[in-house]
Amino acid sequence: MTKLLVIMGSGETTPTMIKPHRQVLAALPDDARAVLLDTPYGFQLNADEISARAAGYFAQSVGRTVDVVSWRRAPAPGLDRERALAALRGASWIFAGPGSPTYALRQWRDTELPALLVQTDVLVFASAAALTLGSHTIPVYEIYKAGADPRWEPGLNLFEQLTGVPAVVIPHYDNAEGGHHDTRFCYLGEPRLAQLERELPADTVIIGIDEHTALVCDLDARTATVLGNGTLTLRRQGRSTVYPTGTVLALPTAERKGTFFAEEMKEGHLPNTGDVLGRGGVPHARGAAGTDGGAGTVGGGERGADIVGGSGGVAVAATLREAADEAEARFSAALAERDVDGCVAAVLELEQAITDWGADTLTSDSGEHAHGLLRGMIVRLGALAGRADPTPLLTPLVEALIGLREQAREQRDWAAADRVRDALGAASIALRDTPDGPVWLHTP
Template sequence: MTSAPGPIALIGSGETARAGRQAFTALLESLPRPVRIAILETPAGFQPNAALVARKIGTFLREHLPEFQPDVRFVPARRRGTVFDPDEPLVVEPVEWADCVFAGPGSPTYMVRQLAGTRTWQRLLERWQSGLRLAFASAAAIAVSRFALPVYELYKVGADLHWVDGLDLLGPLSFTLAIVPHWNNREGGQELDTSRCFMGQERFAQLVRLLPPETTILGIDEHTACLLDFAEGVARVLGAGTVTIAKQEQSYSFRHGAQFPLALLRSIATTDGL
């Protein structure tokens, strides 16, 4: 009998706040202590302070999840062709050791470019298929989609609307996902709609039309997490906001405490709009 892949926590934002604590607690609660957590540095690997970004997350885990006695190590898979190359065995080693791997803020397209086809990513996939637990927040959640939203390129640089091929973590399980964190972002205030991960509803509607019709959009509000449990075949919503599943102009929304079948991410049968 083949075991199910490990559960995955997808976090819209707030990985070092209450929502993150809830997501990690749900993800790790059945593991023996101490829990071994590896933090993947790739999403912010282009930043001079990439190590500091990862270590702040490690500090959060140790200080706010003491019941798990977190043993934290780092995966410095920052850039191809350097001492931090994701193909270097010493870089990959913490993935072999971990009970759970986390990746978070940074650039989704950078993460895709640096990890696609590498030893780090391949080993993570192999271990996940054997039960390794995964947590992806913000940029990393986008990067593991089938179609990844190039946030910086569109929002900061003004590139033409497009999607890029993501790492497609769930593709082998027959999911075709575009994961969109920061779904309800309001940083733009009254003057600028920054919902839908800074795209705004009008621009995001145009982006949706560029996706193949079989694509399912998984929108995750800020300070909200969606826990995918493949052994049980269900997803749970944690945190302050809502998880939205949208496909072909139809959608479902689920708030904290709600549970829905993972099969819903493959087919939608409702008439609510995006």
């Protein structure tokens, strides 16, 4: 049975989620098999490219080899189907991410696959795949892109099966791509979510996970930890409670079945009951044998609030656009100070950010924006180089010529001394003799 259920609101292959991925995978033995399930985006013509980019992200940024298991359409009975099922049975870590939740459900429902998903040690579902975990699923493309009337589709209900909590999972909860129109709640907006919420059973909890944020459910320790850049929102019957990153909440136990978040939402504050850990704790990821240990602790004893993403302890920009804007701001500040090294560092920083975010599957104009800023920075850097003070480069040559002039003057070779002075003047070097010796100035 699954021991860790990890749900990501977005950013599953971006720098923001590198550290959470590393922490979770570190809980598994080195020889544990990790697989990527390609179903949610299997209908896309660039599915091979998405798989390759994701596998490259895990290999290069996370440090783990991930095999791709192809289930783009439910395979017909036969060798291909059995190979895919065998690969999933042998996996300790299964990941699925972007695409269409309804497409994935059509390929998974009424097959052996849902039963296999809940048998892996670690199940990581993000974005579109995350939507399939609840009792009900939002048909995102159909509503937001094709104009279908708001409705629910039946989900896999794996979240309740694993945690005991009747729930609907909504990633991209804080989405703001719409600008002047509401695209929160995975592109539904408040009016549509309120309409759909009224159709849910009264005890169903909406679990809203912000972008670049993860909810890590330790099914042995019965805890749920919020990690990442955003927050967790629990909503039921129109009322919401928001939990910041680092919060650790209790999952129901046999003695406390079905009370997940109920009292906390009623009171409208952070939980403080005896079996709720509050902020700062970190859940355990059990190994295959179900034992705890140093290697089986997500975060290695760090505070949950510190597990924010990236490969180190430094906070990572939530989007490529944000990273690009930050680099451009640093470039502009360096440019104002005529700090060439600072400008170059900002250019290299932006180029690295573009590389780091190359595996992001979220469709946006961030890449175009970042490349535009990068080209502009290079042009401005070139202009700065044209205006840069050449004094440091000229000094050795000018001082050598002045030395020759002084030797000519000492030898009373006035013609040679004048030739050196005239040559310096032609190069815009103004020379003035003083009681302390000659001084010069570049006069472009």
